[in-house]
Amino acid sequence: MVKVNKNYNNLNQSYLFSTITKKRNEFIKNNPDNKLIRLGIGDVTRPLTKPVVDALVKASLEMGDAKTFKGYGDEQGYGFLQDAIKKYYKDINGVSLENSEIFISDGAKSDIANFTDLFSNENTIIIPDPVYPVYLDSNMMLGRKIVLIEGNKENGFKPLPFEGLTGDIVYLCSPNNPTGAVYSHSELKLWVDFALKNNMIILFDNAYEAFVNDRSLPRSIYEVDGAEKCAVEFNSLSKTAGFTGTRCGYTIVPQNLIFEGNNLNKMWLRRQTTKFNGVSYIVQKGAEAVFSEEGLKSCMENIEYYMENAKLISDTLTKCNVWHTGGINSPYIWLSCGMDSWEFFDKLLNEAQIEGTPGSGFGKCGEGYFRLTAFNTRENTIEATKRLEKFFKNK
């Protein structure tokens, strides 16, 4: 008799953004003349840039010619893409990687969630609150013991290790989704030292590194000495290069990650070769183009565009005396909404036709907060700031 994984019954019925999609669709159905502006799910609006599109087209055509056709690709991803990422790391953050430490994936979400496969269910998982819900959900699915560590106004939504904190696997997300908080070098160093001392591993979600404007802040945990012995880093092209619908990310698993005599790099290779078959050649060629000189320049232009949107939203909230943070080294603005955050979601949707994301969707400590994204068009963002101004004036 089939026995299902009962841990699923402990999850919220649907993934946060699935719930928002459902609510949005209902709203649209009931308001056929709506002028909804979506600042909810962090989905981008700028098209792929020309160097990337050119590479995608060229690769598509190659697949139609027997002489250039590609079947199964290299196990960890193509060398041309690993080489490009290696150079990017060296240039951006001074970190040296080996190709064997770089795994190409269909996105950071898959790898972050699947990396849990490598660990026993006897581990205790330390997760910041509020944070991207995938860390919590993917570990709840395995029935693991979870310790939440509080992010709040007082610690700038950057929880740090403290005396008495015990656990085995720590998730960190910096720049943080949803709060936009960015750990400094010295703060990350506290985490790295804590992990090394206690034989913990840090699963570091680096999906938003490209949004770090302030060059005194780290753009990789490997900028911190010792991290290569205790941290895995997950990267994404979703926001960096507009790949939310194109799907490509990459995960760094250092060769020095040894736990209980097991090399995690080798374990992850075994996991991926058994349960994954790589990313489309076409998409990998598009991703390679992101890291070309012209590609990086064009992607940075898009990021600057979004960051100007962030400033418009942030300035509006300041004008309306709404407490908020983020939006400087991150595309997310995190505001204090002064009520239940799902109630605020409904209110903002109905009164201003703006979709955002309720803070409580990112954890208990997100209650009373709300996330807006800078990823819409300039036109829609300007219209949204007008509506926000009116909305907050009427409160």
Added chain:
Amino acid sequence: MVKVNKNYNNLNQSYLFSTITKKRNEFIKNNPDNKLIRLGIGDVTRPLTKPVVDALVKASLEMGDAKTFKGYGDEQGYGFLQDAIKKYYKDINGVSLENSEIFISDGAKSDIANFTDLFSNENTIIIPDPVYPVYLDSNMMLGRKIVLIEGNKENGFKPLPFEGLTGDIVYLCSPNNPTGAVYSHSELKLWVDFALKNNMIILFDNAYEAFVNDRSLPRSIYEVDGAEKCAVEFNSLSKTAGFTGTRCGYTIVPQNLIFEGNNLNKMWLRRQTTKFNGVSYIVQKGAEAVFSEEGLKSCMENIEYYMENAKLISDTLTKCNVWHTGGINSPYIWLSCGMDSWEFFDKLLNEAQIEGTPGSGFGKCGEGYFRLTAFNTRENTIEATKRLEKFFKNK
């Protein structure tokens, strides 16, 4: 202190096809003037067909234009692709599906391996031997109890349920990889009735359905009454349409699959929305084109090309009095090699410069057998048959 998943230590050090790749690369290094013909890993050689390439190029260009750009896609995959698959099922095997029962994936391997997430580790897993190694490996990674059921010459490599067979989750692969054996309707009916009677689930790997020439044989387990209450079906475009490097598959999870009060369709949706972010829009458009009238016609031409290769290999083996099966409703030829199958691998590689796959890589019952694929070019296949003739003559 991090506790790793110790079950990984029970696996072979590397995935079967990773080992073959390593051996091939060594051979090439030591034999720089080699004329290796690869009939090993089941990778295709025919390029993508014109309708598919046209769709990929068009979609790539759409991604470069703000008006047609696509971010995150629909959770289970785009409706246009689900519609195309629904029509294909209806046309090919008369099975009616709902869109909500069709999940688009980056390939059958990922879904087959990840579907295990939905079950408790207390289940006993029934796996045919020999078979595609992913079923065994992905369950060994979870430390589950596994019962192997024997495929052999006597049962035509089609093990059937028998009195006293107990377990909870059954993997079936038809047309079988590696043996090419195809279950008939009445044989599948025995499995479906057995599963329904014992409250088991069948995980049905249908990756090679397009190679079934004999229209009296089933091309979906849902052709059998009751299967919608006990079976999940995994499909792939890898061999059907040459997508091994393009990456797209689809999984059918009926709405009627209820176990312990849990709807597996809902559970899989929760799993996928949490741990996966969908397939590239570009690739989904390419996949849609596979199912167009012109697309199916062009893919069938490629399949016929491969099946002529299969016949050339099979005829040669017959001529050489080598016992073999498969190659009729499947792209794989399964031959009796009369010795340890890794020994035969080395012998064939060194003496004939032909790479195949050792039967023992698919399970203990595969020992003494060897798999050749029909996926190389006509030219290479003809050359391979000449070498095989010489090889077997000298034995």
